[in-house]
Amino acid sequence: MSTIPAAERQAYIEKVRQDFPALHQQVHGKPLIYMDNGATTHKPNAVIDCESTFYKTVNSNVHRGAHYLSDKATEQFEAARRTVQNFIGALKPEEIIWTSGTTEGINLVASTWGRKNIGPGDRILVSEMEHHSNIVPWQILAEEKGAEVVPIPVLDNGELDLNGFAELMEPRVKLISIAHVSNSLGSINPIHDIVRMARINESVVMVDGAQGVSHFDVDVLRLDCDFYAFSSHKLFGPTGMGVLYGKEELLNEMPPYRGGGEMIDRCSFDGTTWNQLPYKFEAGTPNIAGAIALGAAIEYLNSLDRKILAAQEDVLIKKAHEMAAELGGIRIVGEARKKASVFSFLLEGAHPADVGALLDQQGIAIRTGHHCAQPLMARLGIPGTARASMAFYNTEAEVEALFKGLEKAKTFLL
């Protein structure tokens, strides 16, 4: 339970909200209540200004060393890499690979580590609660290699079935790829325990951190995972940008991902050799402004009191659950004991799409549907949910407004 006095926390959050210009607008003539942070978060001025300043000033290509501006751009670009390294507790900046997002990070590992290490009859474990981007790349790989993708079961309350997971562990399991936090349910998976069990089996562990880094501190060394992928745009940074962390020894053994400029050491028609880490995996001109602005997003987060932010999210999800019980007729989907501020629900008797449309008319932005997790919806026997995914800048008053909206939806739809 949070020990921060409510008034202090609320005043802090009101101040933080001022940093996010997009929160202060009207939609359909109503003040925006943005609860679709699982899809993407809004950006603070620090990020918007950083990207704009880059293009107004040092804009140049990196690692070309040709002139003053190129050197400045390279300095900022590599400083951002160190910012990410420190943010997730990686040992070296070489372990931070720039990608376009979580999806690309997972595809990179599937097509490089996977192509090299997965063979006929091998097993890849993913959980039933995964986003499609942590299922499909493995299915493509398995199809190519004659391997198998095997689902780790999920309990009815949305927690990972750790006993079921233990039963699946056997020598054929070469890789476990698992979400840190479920985008549809908010369940926080016990990565540390999973890695411990994986080590006994000598399996590699990849973590889909798309919904993890925005909610709490992540320390990849403490988790001891082998790979960790996340997207900048869900971490208050720009779109089209992401990070893949990998342990140096694994990255060194992996073949390159894409061929092109920057990823080579020497190129000739007699054969080509690869550049050192991390550039081996960064063919072509990278998203320079995106990387630097992601660095700005992390520096912005570092400037905030993350204890207060975490307490805020905690208060919001508890309030949503309490208000759901008070209102009645709401089925909460996902009640894991450890859960991020994701409120997935069904209004009994109403289609989630209709609930979403009615809330939108009241200025409340949520997401409805299968949340790119169709196997999970099939497991739970539902077509989809309505999902209010909250960030630290959401308020208790907004949760109250959400439930006022749901009350209205009830009168309209039921």
Ligand code: PMP
């Ligand atoms: N995994 C999870 C758990 C996600 O929530 C998402 C985005 N919804 C992704 C992967 C894919 O992220 P991106 O589209 O940014 O690559």
